[in-house]
Amino acid sequence: MTPTSHVPGTSLLQQVERAEARYEARAAARERTRQVLESQGVLHADTPDRVGKRLARLGADWSQATALEQTPAETGTGRSLPGLSADHFSASLLGLERLMGRNDLIDVGFLEAGHLASRPVGRVSVRGPEAHYGTGFLISPSLLLTNNHVLADRHEAGRGVIEFNYQAGIGGRPLEPVVFDLEPARFFVTDQDLDFTVVAVAERSRGGAGLDGFSWLRLSEAQGQVILGEMVNIIQHPNGEPKQLALRENQLVDLLDDFVHYATDTAQGSSGSPVFNDQWDVVALHHAGVPLKDADGRYLSVDGTVWQPHHGEDRLAWKANEGVRISRVLQAVRQAPLSGAAAELRANLFEATAPSLTPPGAPQRLIGGGPGGTPTAASDAGFGAYPEPDSGSGSGTGSGTLRLTVPLHITVGVTARGHAPATSVTAAVDGGPGLRTQPAPPPSVNGHVSPAEADLRAALAGLEAGRARPYYEPEADRAARETYYEGLDGAQLGRQLTALLERTHERQPAYKPMRLLYPWVDLHPDEQLRSIYSGRAFAPEEFIRADAAAEAARIQRLQEMALRESALGPEAIEAEIDALEASLAFNCEHVVPQSWFSKREPMRGDLHHLFACETNCNSFRSNIPYFDFTDVEEVVRTDCGRREAQGFEPSAGKGAVARATLYFLLRYPGQVGDAARELRPERLDMLLTWHEAEPVGAYERHRNFAVAEIQGNRNPFIDHPEWGREIDFSHSW
Structure with a gap:
């Protein structure tokens, strides 16, 4: 919910009421999901197509998943696949085990990537007689995403700023916030029903710092980023406080056409916050919660008493959170009537390549676009575009489906266009009768695990x-x-x-x-x-x-x-x-x-x-x-x-x-x-x-x-x- 210092306005209460109506209407579907999650596990709660795409993006497949389901979990070893050597127990298999609830361990690259993902997240402050706070995050080199009920119109956005580094540093000492003005005259797109606002941010802070120093989170419309039963993470400024992280406290319990519901026992979300999967892909824009009510339908406070508007929103008690699906936000932005410089900024949102935010030596993450599709190498930070690749390799390609720009730009890290591919492979496969000898796959291309090497590792692990x-x-x-x-x-x-x-x-x-x-x-x-x-x-x-x-x-x-x-x-x-x-x-x-x-x-x-x-x-x-x-x-x-x-x-x-x-x-x-x-x-x-x-x-x-x-x-x-x-x-x- 929106971290505010004032009584919630009509717009916010409308969002809360709508979220509550959607949540209550889906009670039967959520109960079915809960039963499947308890009896069969996360791989069976969502549709097979969505689960298959999720596995592919993790660098895993149904063969490994079913093998994992059939083996007893081992305690104290850090893995649940008996006999699997350390060489083959990669971050992708660890991600699969965590997805299935078989292992709570995480690789240390997860923390580094989470830190990088937090850099573009800041506190939105709206000054004036109705001052209030929210959370927002950069989604391109120039654009910020937050909720409509945080920045309802151009006038409100014109009174707003985004504060980065409003957080504690090492040792608990606060960092110096870096404040940028919002520039709705350059770009402003909003949608009250989907409760989002995209607004331009000044290139320089009030102190002269460049906006590019905080990078940005690349949004993707690709499928397979999250499935029912997964835990999600929220980076936020709750109640206008310094930046905080709700780490794996929210479980995705329902997927609607435009919204997602995630339940928690401990922490509500903060309006305008990015909701991440465990690979730090943004899967939703947090915007509202489902409040707890008493038998008479009155809102309850966190202390169990009846809530009144003058108590402030941060005193409301919640039973679930609701986010807007990122794919729907992107679709709405695509359809907005824009021209001139604003249209160019929108094009940059969809086309610009996110800067490399991978720490030196950070582990690599394998992702892919479809069930059994070729995984691609990407940083654990999870930044960048993930379009769907072509459907696998083999002796021929699907008629009318192979387009060179898809498997090449995504699955192969190469040198700049116009230069020769960065490969130097001399090893040969020692094939038996009838096996054609080919060069062995390169272990990496431009610092990333090569697609063929990723498949090789996954196959040997399987x-x-x-x-x-x-x-x-x-x-x-x-x-x-x-x-x-x-x-x-x-x-x-x-x-x-x-x-x-x-x-x-x-x-x-x-x-x-x-x-x-x-x-x-x-x-x-x-x-x-x-x-x-x-x-x-x-x-x-x-x-x-x-x-x-x-x-x-x-x-x-x-x-x-x-x-x-x-x-x-x-x-x-x-x-x-x-x-x-x-x-x-x-x-x-x-x-x-x-x-x-x-x-x-x-x-x-x-x-x-x-x-x-x-x-x-x-x-x-x-x-x-x-x-x-x-x-x-x-x-x-x-x-x-x-x-x-x-x-x-x-x-x-x-x-x-x-x-x-x-x-x-x-x-x-x-x-x-x-x-x-x-x-x-x-x-x-x-x-x-x-x-x-x-x-x-x-x-x-x-x-x-x-x-x-x-x-x-x-x-x-x-x-x-x-x-x-x-x-x-x-x-x-």
Whole structure:
């Protein structure tokens, strides 16, 4: 609430009443959230899409999260993943453990970053007959954000100042405040419903200090910054007092279209304060609270007596806080009718690059834009823009989705445009048969962890975490299987299963086999990967490191293309990308080729039809449909299988690929079979024959259970092999 020294005005009381009405209307939804948080945890209270994006921004993924859920917490070690070496226990995994409530420890970089995040936060003081205080914070080199009820109009803003350094220093001694005038004549945008005001600040303080000395907090509209159940932090000037920090005292309990609610037992917020997640991203603008009332509906004071307006706002008792979602503030500012110099200041708000506020040697934080998306390296301070990256790497890019400016500007720290990429990589991956040798990923680029190195570290951490788990638990799988298919009645079984598979495919991570497939999902009982078509065994580290090296080479080549993007034009760039992807094949096979569904998600990242496969077998099969050759036919033969123009027959894995293909036909009806060189209906009997000839074993049962943990849905042909001949597939084509 607003830290004031006067009786609250009508505007503030209106905000309080509106916040209270919204809070009371959401009582049932909050209770459901509370029950899920208590019974299942923070990963299950919000939507799977939002949770997946949050994990990606933490540099984690569903595979690591489910592994963590399955392992008992250890006390006194600083980590909850048994057997995980210190080298792999990175700040990203620590952030995941804290998110899940498994570990209260924080890395020391969190404190340094919090100090930097506090620099742009100051006390807003409005002078005159109705003097009052609030909190505000810089959101660009020139603009300040606070509440409308703190600065209601240009006249009030013209009487206002922002005071930085109004706080205690080391040893408790107060710092000297630095006072800047507000300049609403240069820029002023306000919205009473969303309760925000953005106003320009003078470039020089009254004492001559530059505003740039206090930096600013870059706001982002990207998703995945906070989810239900998370703790948030508020930097504020409560009651006009020196700057203070409410550290992890508020839990996010509800997300509305425009507002968020966070509850606390100890501290209310201060109007105009930034609300941060644990990575110091601003997620909300604090603006109001929900007051406590007695049985007669009267406001209560902190001492339990009835509150009266002359007591002052700081005496009100609160039961919850409300903030305005930062994404909605930014949308409203975008839509404001501005011109001239004011429009230029607004453009700077969205386009300017925040200065580097990372202390020398500070730990790096991994963030990413989408479930399973490539993490990016950023400072723990959390400043800067975080747009959503493209959906993962692999042998090709989604049609119409790859734009060079997105993955390059975000995921790669490079030298200035026009200079060569800052890479000098000489190490090589020691690949086994069929593994293409590529340069190893650079550990850092311009001081930040490189994207490929970040993926490599996360994958190796996931591999170690998986080794601490039982490979397969029959009883747990049986219980999950029975629950999953409960309610099916046998009538139109194929269509019922299609609806079930789609409905339960709650989490849809993007294509990232290095992190999601190799460390756990596709392991055999001996903890090895086997190429699906040849049956050759590989240590999972081989595939992980080979794919990381290929990804590093891909990023470097894309960066080189980006420098020539304007000269070449989009068509030439797309052609070069196609050639690049063909030359840097990854060790993963889509049993339903990507070209058949135009490399779209969620098909591309659906783990049920992804298998480890060395690159030469992957290339040998290409996108040719499966086929059964007779012994007398002349065909090209390798260890991977037999191939001619009409089809490909693998040497190994027929049962597994048949069941994966049958799953795809049910999960994505109408996606294949529309071209002559795709899977045609007349080859369905061949798949069913392969399915029956090679029964399901422990490997596929493990895979099915592991994928269900990550995605939510299961493969019916692994759970119920007898359904193969009972299902009508006519709707699949």
